[in-house]
Every structure is written in C-alpha cells, then in structure tokens.
Amino acid sequence: MIGYYIRLALKSFRRTCGLTLLMGASIALGIAVSVATVSVYHLLAGNPIWWKNDRLYAVTMDNWPPRAMLPSPPPGVDLALGPSQLTYQDAMHLFASAIPERKVVMYKTRGVLSGGTARKLPLRAIARVTSADFFAMFDVPFLYGTGWNAAADRAPKPIIVLSKEENQKLFGGEDSVGRTIRWNDREFRVVGVLDDWLPRPKFYDINNGPVLPPEDAYIPWGWGATLELPTAGDVECLTLGSLKTFRDFLNSECNWIQMWVELPRRSQRERMEALMNAYWSDQHTRSRFTAPMNNHLTNVGDWLAEHQVLGDDEHLLLIFGFAFFAVCVVNVVGLVLAKFLGRAGTSGLRRALGANRGHIIVQHITETAVLALGAALVGLALAEGCMWVLARGIALVNSNGAEAAAHMHFDMWSFLWATSLALVAAVAAGLYPAWRVARLPPASYLKSQ
C-alpha cells in the first residue's frame, strides 16, 4: 500500500504544485538551518578521543605575572586559567621527565614542500614539529609506513610523515615511504603516510583553530631548534624581552609550545603533578614564576570545556536552529491542514469505499513524508551552502580559513540527521491534519463532493 500512497502523493503534488513548493520550501529551509547549526555544533562538540579521556592530559603552567599587574583582558577572556601553552624552556624541562607513559611537545610551522613525483611545483604546507609519541598517543592511523622513535627527535633525522591528502598531492596517493622530498631547502625521507584522520575539534592545538584540519606533514622535534623553524601558531608573550634571535625566542617567556602527556594511572598523575609543583617552586624561588601556583593537568573533555570551544554562542545557535525548524514545521502544519481539509471530500469518498481511519492517516502521513524527504534533499544542499558561507566567514577572520572551509561541510551524520528531521517534520506536520481528516464523517462530504 505504501507504493500506492506514494503514487497518490505524487499526483497530489502535481495537482497543487504551488502549495507543494511552498510547503517543501518551508521544510527545506528549516532542515537546512537546523542541519547547518547542528553540523557546526557537532564539529565543535565532540571529544574526538573520548576513549582516552582519562589518560591524556594537557600540561599547563602559569608563567604570567600576578593578574593585578596585567591590564584588563578583553571581554570573554579569563586570565584565571593561565596560559594554554608552555614556554620552550618549561616544556623542555617537563619533557625530560620519565613519569608519563607517553609525552608530546609540539608546535605548528609553515613552509614549502617540493620534490614529489606527481607535482612539479612547490607546495605551501603546514607542518607539525612534534616528538615521536604524537602518533601513538593520539591514535593516529597510518596508511603507509610509521612514525619515528625518540632517538630521531634527539639527534634529528631527516625524516618526515605526510598526511594522506599531502601524499595524494605529492605522490598521487601511492606508497611514498622511502621517497625523498624537500621541506624548504632541506631533503627529508618519507617514513610514513597517515590514513584519514580528522579529529574534530582539533583538541591537541585548540588555540590555533579548533575547526582547522590536522597538518600536512610531521617533522621530528629536534629540527625545530636545529633549523630554527618558526612557529605558525598562536604565541602568548605577556612579558616582553629581547627577541632578536631564534635562541632568544626559545629562552623567552613566550608561550607557544603545546604539551600533552599520557598518564593512565593515578599514581603517575600524582607524581607528574608533584614534579610540576616542584619545578614551579624552584622557578618561584628564582623569581621567575611570580603569580600563585597555577599548574594543571587537564583531560581532553575539560580542556575543550575550559577553552569554550562550545561557548554560549554555539548553544544559542543550536537552540535557534531548532526553534527555526519548529517554526517552519508549524507553518507547514497550517498549510497541510488547509490542503488536506480542502480535499476532505475525496477522503470521505475513500472512507465510503472501504478505507478505515488508519488507511486515511497513513495515506496522508505518507504524502507529508514524501514531501519532507524531498525537502530534506533540498535542505541538505541549502545546508551545504550555509556551511560554505560560514567557512568563508571564518576565512575572513582566520588566515587558515581556506583549510577550514575545506572541512566545513556535512557528512553522513548530517545526512542521517536531516533524514530524521524530515521524518519528524512529516509526522509533526502531517499527523494532526491527517487525524482531523480521518475523523471527518464521510457521509457529510458525499453529497457535495
């Protein structure tokens, strides 16, 4: 019978083309706005490594001056949390600890990749200068090869790991392990190619754009200082000093290094905290740390919450998206009711010819479902447009916006969400009108039909 009802629905759409377009547009708009807002929320809301939430910790220490000495922060900025990154010297001290099961220090740099077999021209790229544990610690999947070991960090070996996309651009997607490419003016040997990996939000470097994709390449930590690779990320310098050379920068009070540790056991966490506190006391004695102790080991969930990846704006946006969808559905209920009541005579006739109320309700719900599913497809296209506009907006305020734009689109999850919304719309918009029509006494319409 469902096939029959779908055929009746299509005939009904043809007969009331204008009204159908109006209803479809209303549902499509509601779904588009809702899917776009939910997609953004989903992009920002998830803990992309939730299974390690009780093991992974961001390491922060407060090297800022007492807050009373600082100017008032801009609205929305909470100085009480302290810096979200470490200075190079603090990072290196803590990185020397053997307490964590795994540990990572890292930063983002920018350069040029060249020498691939599939591309003649050099390619501007973002690389992460990171220590060896990065891949195992964040469960990064490899398509070809592997990462490197700690020795390659200490006496840096000229090796590099490429993202899947970058390997596609440079080598046409083939196994490039063992091939040589150039990072700026130095040759590096490819030891690994990542598989698809898109942590959303990019929790491990939250202050450099939570919606940005992972980097194009990964270079052993030791090369940062050796090649004096500049940071392309956020740098927090509250106390200014002489920064004439790269060495000055490494020894400065600027915070620009992200550090994460893997501490699966409580005892490890306690020992790590003790180490950080002891280091703070030592530095405090040397008059370096002047603000009260403000050391933190923060798990991923708290890290995302503290940095307000999901702020009130996102929550409001989500509420707005649903409210808009509800308004659209209510609007459609009125149109559907008018349409269904307008052909109550036909429904009365069907009742006289043997349809029970269930038949009438299912027939009408099917009609709204077909309409809503069609509108969902249009809504998805509109949502993609909304996401595109949103990505362009990000591009205006963020230098890496173009990369963000590439990832600001809906996925299968959004498709399922849109389909669910369409079904909700169909039931919500169609149930009451269908019920009303099914309850009408058929006899009263047969004389006037």
Add this chain to the structure above:
Amino acid sequence: MLKMQNVSKIYRTDLIETHALRNLSVEVSAGEFVAVSGPSGSGKTTFLNIAGLLEEFEAGTYHLDGEDVSRLSDNHRSRLRNEKIGFIFQSFNLIPDLDVFDNVDVPLRYRRLRAADRRERITNALELVGLASRMKHMPSQLSGGQQQRVAIARAIAGDPAFLLADEPTGNLDSLMARQVMDLLEQINDMGTTIVLVTHDPELARRAHRNVHIVDGQVSDLMIQGPRSTTGGGSGAEGAFEAQPA
C-alpha cells in the same frame, strides 16, 4: 439481506434536535431491487447512509447479511463497507486526478487483493458498463453518463452483495438516466441486491418494490408489478454504443 428495526436517528446542534429517522423499519431481501422515495428532507439519504454504514444511529437494530452491525468498530464497519456494499452517488464522486482504471481500483486497494486479481476485476467491471476502452481516460474527458457508469463499475468491481444508489440519475438527462437504470437492472439480474433512492416516480416504478419515506418513517409499501423495460437494450454494450466520448 438488510433488516432495520425501529431505527432512529437524531441530528443535534446546540439549539435544535432534528429527528431524521423515527422508528424506521425496513427489510430488503437478497436479490431485491428496492426504490426508496420521498420528499426532500424526509430521511431518504439518512436511511441510505445508515444502510451503508456511513453513519451510526441512536436506537433500533440493523442486521446486514445476517450480522448485527448496530455497534461495530470503525475498522469492522469499513471492512463491511468494502466487501459487502457498493455505493453509487448522484454526483458520481470520481476522483478527478485518477484515471478510470485507478478510480475503479480504489475500493479494491483496501481489500489487499493481488495486482492481477484487481486488474481482472476492474477489466470485467468496465467491460460490463461498456467502458473497457476508456481505462486511461481521466474523468474530465468523459460525459456525465460515462462518469456514472465508471462509478457503477467501481461499485460492482468488488462484487458486493448490496448496491446503494443515491439519486444515481439526478445529474443525467432522461436518455442517460434510462441507460443507467438499464445497467442497474442488469446488475440486479446478476444477483446483486439494489436499494435505489430517487425522486423520479418513473424510475421508482422500475424497482421490484417502492419504500416511501415521509418524516423519517415509512409511509407505505408498494409491491410493484413486473419491471418496466422502457429504453432498455439487450445489454450494456448495446445500450451505450451511441454515447459521445
């Protein structure tokens, strides 16, 4: 076949009560062709609606084909309507955006018959009314008489035991009216019980029996003589050959 005893029907509004039927008792035997006549507002259509299980009633009993249908669920009533009763209306009541085939198909759809079975029934019904060649025509492409014949085909396609016709010739000219009556008589001859509501005394005389309703009550019962055959042909195909497309 149909047995109503002391059936009463009252329409209520906030201000007034209208007694449409008052202790109406009617019995129609299997295979009969009964005409129901009476002045406007006498309760003919209410009687037909109750007989067709389209309306409920306040008092009395109603047995259809031996089954007490006085207090049935909506589903049960719908199923009985679908399987045992065929309706023919004054204004044809074809669905305008369905073609002839699909219009006749409507009651069969609710009976969950196989597609081949439905197609056979539809074809047979349309052949009987002389419109087998018009299956793909839309109602708007047919004359009034042809539309009523499609409605008759729809009513008989499910092979009901009982046909209820409410002024089936009311919107037709006299020639077409006679042809429709010929067709109803032919269907009745095939064993289907027919109850026909009409204003037209000439049409009423063609029934086996005439039930006259006044003020919601049966005023008299008349047994008719042998059925008139004026205007009739030997068969539907012959009768409708001259009709316009």
